[in-house]
Structures are given as C-alpha cells and as structure tokens.
Amino acid sequence: MDFILYEVNGAVGTITINREKALNALNSQVLDELNATLDAVDLDAVRCLILTGAGAKSFVAGADIGEMSTLTKAEGEAFGKKGNDVFRKLETFPIPVIAAVNGFALGGGCELAMSCDIRICAENAVFGQPEVGLGITPGFGGTQRLARLVGAGMAKQMIYTARNIKADEALRIGLVNAVYPAEELLAQAQKMAGGIAKNAPIAVRNCKKAINEGLDVDMDKAIVIEEKLFGDCFETEDQKYGMAFFLDKNKEKVKEPFQNK
Numbered sequence: 001m002d003f004i005l006y007e008v009n010g011a012v013g014t015i016t017i018n019r020e021k022a023l024n025a026l027n028s029q030v031l032d033e034l035n036a037t038l039d040a041v042d043l044d045a046v047r048c049l050i051l052t053g054a055g056a057k058s059f060v061a062g063a064d065i066g067e068m069s070t071l072t073k074a075e076g077e078a079f080g081k082k083g084n085d086v087f088r089k090l091e092t093f094p095i096p097v098i099a100a101v102n103g104f105a106l107g108g109g110c111e112l113a114m115s116c117d118i119r120i121c122a123e124n125a126v127f128g129q130p131e132v133g134l135g136i137t138p139g140f141g142g143t144q145r146l147a148r149l150v151g152a153g154m155a156k157q158m159i160y161t162a163r164n165i166k167a168d169e170a171l172r173i174g175l176v177n178a179v180y181p182a183e184e185l186l187a188q189a190q191k192m193a194g195g196i197a198k199n200a201p202i203a204v205r206n207c208k209k210a211i212n213e214g215l216d217v218d219m220d221k222a223i224v225i226e227e228k229l230f231g232d233c234f235e236t237e238d239q240k241y242g243m244a245f246f247l248d249k250n251k252e253k254v255k256e257p258f259q260n261k
C-alpha cells in the first residue's frame with residue numbers, strides 16, 4: 001500500500017489516508033487501496049473503525065483534480081463508480097466507522113466523511129462541496145447524503161454556493177457531532193470507538209443496519225426491519241450474557257467482554 005496506513009489497537013482499527021503532499025486527495029490508487037483495506041479488515045477481531053487523514057492540515061481535500069481534469073466521459077463514469085462503490089462499502093460496512101476529520105474535508109473528502117457513521121472533527125476542520133465551481137456536481141453521493149444529514153435547505157445552500165464552512169458551523173448544522181483541539185482528536189476518536197467496541201457486537205451491527213436500511217423506506221417498513229434485527233439478537237451468547245449479568249444481584253461480579261457470538 002502506498003497511500004493507506006492501517007493499524008489495529010485492541011478492537012479498534014484506524015485507517016489513515018496517507019497522501020499528505022496532495023492533502024490526501026483521492027486518486028484511483030487511493031480508492032483502490034481503501035477498498036482493499038476494507039476487504040482485509042478482520043471482522044472477528046475489529047469492532048469499530050476510525051478513518052482519518054495523514055498530517056495536520058487535511059482529512060481529504062477532494063477527488064484528485066489533476067487526475068479528473070483529463071478524463072473522458074467513460075473514464076469519468078468509471079472513476080465515479082470506483083468512488084461510489086468504496087463509499088457505499090464504507091457506509092454499509094458491518095461495523096461502525098468514525099470519521100476523525102483533521103482539516104480540509106472538501107468535495108469527495110466531505111462525501112467520504114458523510115459515508116461514515118459518525119463524524120467528529122478538529123478545530124481547524126473545513127467542510128464544503130466546491131464542485132459547482134469546477135463545473136461538476138458532487139459525484140460521490142454529496143447531493144444525497146448532505147441533504148439527509150443537515151436537511152435539504154442547508155445542503156442546497158452549501159452545494160449551490162460552494163462556500164466552505166468551519167468546524168463550529170459544521171457542529172451547529174449537525175454535520176459533525178463534536179469538535180476537539182487538533183491534538184486531542186485521535187484520542188477522542190479512539191475513546192469513542194473503544195466505547196462502541198465494548199458493547200455487544202451483534203447488537204451494534206444490527207443497530208447500524210436498522211438505522212441505515214430504515215432511513216431508506218417508509219416508517220411501516222422501517223419498523224419491520226427493526227423488528228427483524230431486534231429478534232435476531234435473541235439466543236445469541238451476548239444477549240443471554242448481557243441480560244443475565246444485569247439480573248445477577250452479585251454486585252461484586254465484573255462484566256466479561258462480549259464474545260461476538
């Protein structure tokens with residue numbers, strides 16, 4: 001791998017896009033390597049992922065404008081498919097993914113962060129969809145995910161004006177869940193991921209599926225999806241243990257880690 005670092009710390013995996021010279025811009029190779037990294041995550045051992053960018057300046061400054069500038073229509077379509085496939089893989093990845101946004105998250109970078117389950121950012125983070133200034137529309141799901149996250153009115157304003165917003169505004173409109181001093185960002189991401197990793201993995205996965213799939217359908221269908229995934233947790237070792245532990249009156253007992261079974 002030239003442009004992706006992957007490190008596992010306990011039950012938390014951290015993927016770092018490592019193309020600092022180009023502010024971690026996404027070219028085809030970065031997208032291929034990110035795809036391969038996700039395929040290689042050991043889902044028996046890892047229960048939460050963190051996605052971040054290398055260096056202090058940028059999460060991802062967008063799709064690689066140099067590479068895109070010479071694409072034919074067919075190549076543009078293939079590049080778009082490559083990006084959309086990997087972003088969708090991330091969005092539907094069985095375990096939660098936290099984007100730790102450490103600087104610029106522009107265009108494809110903002111879209112990448114929005115494909116993650118949760119976004120937290122550093123005080124220097126900048127978000128935006130500058131595509132219309134380049135003569136294109138957001139192409140990695142930006143028109144869809146931004147509207148779902150912050151509402152159609154705010155998404156339209158950001159996309160039509162191509163104006164970047166800073167961390168405090170991203171927090172105010174709900175694009176990120178929390179803002180931290182840059183030097184604390186990864187530790188905070190690790191802390192949140194560690195907290196998620198301690199909970200029953202099958203239940204956490206089913207929550208992700210229920211929220212994602214439920215948001216795509218009407219409420220009657222969504223409730224059926226939830227019922228199915230709720231029922232699916234029963235008879236698992238973790239459900240039996242989690243409930244038995246609660247009911248056990250011996251307060252001296254220490255809770256064992258969940259088994260993912």
Ligand code: DAK
Pocket residue numbers: 021022023025061062063064065066068076077079080081083104106107108109130131134136138139140
């Ligand atoms: N692509 C390629 N290189 C980039 C880049 C990018 N997006 N962003 C930065 N770089 C490179 C710069 O060219 C520069 O390289 P050198 O000149 O050193 O070789 C290096 O990173 C440092 O950048 P700057 O010198 O510009 O640094 P500054 O601090 O002055 O400015 C900046 C930082 C982030 C404000 C600025 O670099 C900038 O505005 N970057 C471009 C941001 C942007 O417009 N991003 C959106 C790209 S459009 C599609 C699907 C999706 C997409 C497209 C198609 N299909 C479905 C087909 C997505 C599109 C986008 O993401």
